[in-house]
Amino acid sequence: MLPKTIKLNNGVLLPTVGLGTYKSQPGQVEEAVKTAIDVGYRHIDCAWFYGNEAEVGKAIREKIASGVVKREDLFITSKLWNNFHAEKEVIPKLKESLSAFGLDYLDLYLIHWPFGTKVDAPLLPTENHEKYFSDVDYVETWKGLEQGVKLGLTKSIGVSNFNAEQVERVLKNCTIKPVVNQVECNPNLNQKKLNAFCKERGVVLVGYCPLGRSEYVGKPGFPEPTIFDPKVADIGKKYNKTPAQVVLNYLVGQGISVIPKSVTQSRIIENIDIFDFTLSEEDKAYLDSCNKNQRICPLDGFKNHKYYSFSSEF
Numbered sequence: 001m002l003p004k005t006i007k008l009n010n011g012v013l014l015p016t017v018g019l020g021t022y023k024s025q026p027g028q029v030e031e032a033v034k035t036a037i038d039v040g041y042r043h044i045d046c047a048w049f050y051g052n053e054a055e056v057g058k059a060i061r062e063k064i065a066s067g068v069v070k071r072e073d074l075f076i077t078s079k080l081w082n083n084f085h086a087e088k089e090v091i092p093k094l095k096e097s098l099s100a101f102g103l104d105y106l107d108l109y110l111i112h113w114p115f116g117t118k119v120d121a122p123l124l125p126t127e128n129h130e131k132y133f134s135d136v137d138y139v140e141t142w143k144g145l146e147q148g149v150k151l152g153l154t155k156s157i158g159v160s161n162f163n164a165e166q167v168e169r170v171l172k173n174c175t176i177k178p179v180v181n182q183v184e185c186n187p188n189l190n191q192k193k194l195n196a197f198c199k200e201r202g203v204v205l206v207g208y209c210p211l212g213r214s215e216y217v218g219k220p221g222f223p224e225p226t227i228f229d230p231k232v233a234d235i236g237k238k239y240n241k242t243p244a245q246v247v248l249n250y251l252v253g254q255g256i257s258v259i260p261k262s263v264t265q266s267r268i269i270e271n272i273d274i275f276d277f278t279l280s281e282e283d284k285a286y287l288d289s290c291n292k293n294q295r296i297c298p299l300d301g302f303k304n305h306k307y308y309s310f311s312s313e314f
């Protein structure tokens with residue numbers, strides 16, 4: 001049976017399935033988070049960049065106030081955006097997220113991307129990217145995150161969108177180890193090599209876009225989400241499961257935590273109901289064969305940045 005929690009290198013338990021919140025609109029995300037908590041989610045993935053931390057926090061606080069959960073049973077993640085990589089920016093931005101949530105501490109704070117931009121740059125430039133680059137070293141940013149742990153503002157810290165070499169560099173230059181590396185992960189980009197590399201070093205992979213960002217179906221330039229592959233639907237029928245459940249089970253079976261986003265009640269329920277079946281070796285082999293190393297989030301406008309992560313193999 002698949003594990004419902006994964007032990008991090010500091011002994012903290014990470015609930016394997018979390019709720020993603022990117023593009024969950026302020027008017028919808030509150031209800032989505034409440035539903036998720038009601039049906040058993042204990043891990044919510046957020047970010048300052050998503051602009052909805054206040055609504056997520058409101059839902060969390062209501063569920064705590066009404067006695068459905070205790071704060072200590074929840075695992076709340078947020079992330080530091082690229083404009084704020086200078087060490088002095090980290091604690092103020094972490095405090096800003098806490099204040100938006102209305103919480104005293106986070107469970108996990110991540111460096112969202114390894115590369116930084118100038119503090120006054122557009123959050124996600126659409127052109128002339130290079131004029132906005134900053135060369136702040138993510139090892140400096142990491143020191144700011146370590147301070148966050150020391151001040152009790154977050155229980156754990158980690159990275160996101162880091163390649164193997166960048167993870168190794170943080171490990172060699174830290175006093176507090178990263179517990180996770182959150183990266184894009186789905187059958188089109190199964191991250192087997194990065195997962196093995198991180199596992200050997202006690203760093204857990206958290207997979208984002210686990211459903212291949214299904215709203216991108218048919219969008220030119222983006223990989224076709226595997227959940228629309230008729231063969232995956234056939235695999236699902238054997239276990240009485242949906243394609244999304246098959247894909248999430250496949251990833252969790254590799255020791256990966258998954259954070260599918262949904263604001264739809266039935267899908268929120270569906271996406272956590274993945275623990276009661278085991279895929280056959282043949283079915284896993286089919287899913288392995290779907291790997292194309294295609295990215296939904298290459299952020300290739302940053303490819304000339306000194307700390308761009310996706311130029312190496314993994």
Ligand SMILES: NC(=O)C1=CN([C@@H]2O[C@H](COP(=O)(O)OP(=O)(O)OC[C@H]3O[C@@H](n4cnc5c(N)ncnc54)[C@H](OP(=O)(O)O)[C@@H]3O)[C@@H](O)[C@H]2O)C=CC1
Nearest residue numbers: 020021022208209210211212213215244260261262263264
């Ligand atoms: N660290 C990083 O840089 C990044 C982190 N993330 C995090 O990862 C999370 C997940 O990634 P995301 O990009 O949202 O993509 P996902 O792969 O989670 O796909 C989300 C889409 O799938 C739909 N969906 C949800 N459940 C199902 C289902 N069972 N069947 C069919 N469709 C479904 C959702 O629709 P609906 O909501 O309408 O139900 C939504 O359109 C983000 O929300 C964010 O928290 C994402 C990207 C980058």
Ligand SMILES: O=C1CO[C@H](CO)[C@@H](O)[C@@H]1O
Nearest residue numbers: 022047049112124297299
């Ligand atoms: O978290 C995120 C959500 O997706 C965006 C791209 O579409 C990413 O840039 C960002 O890191």
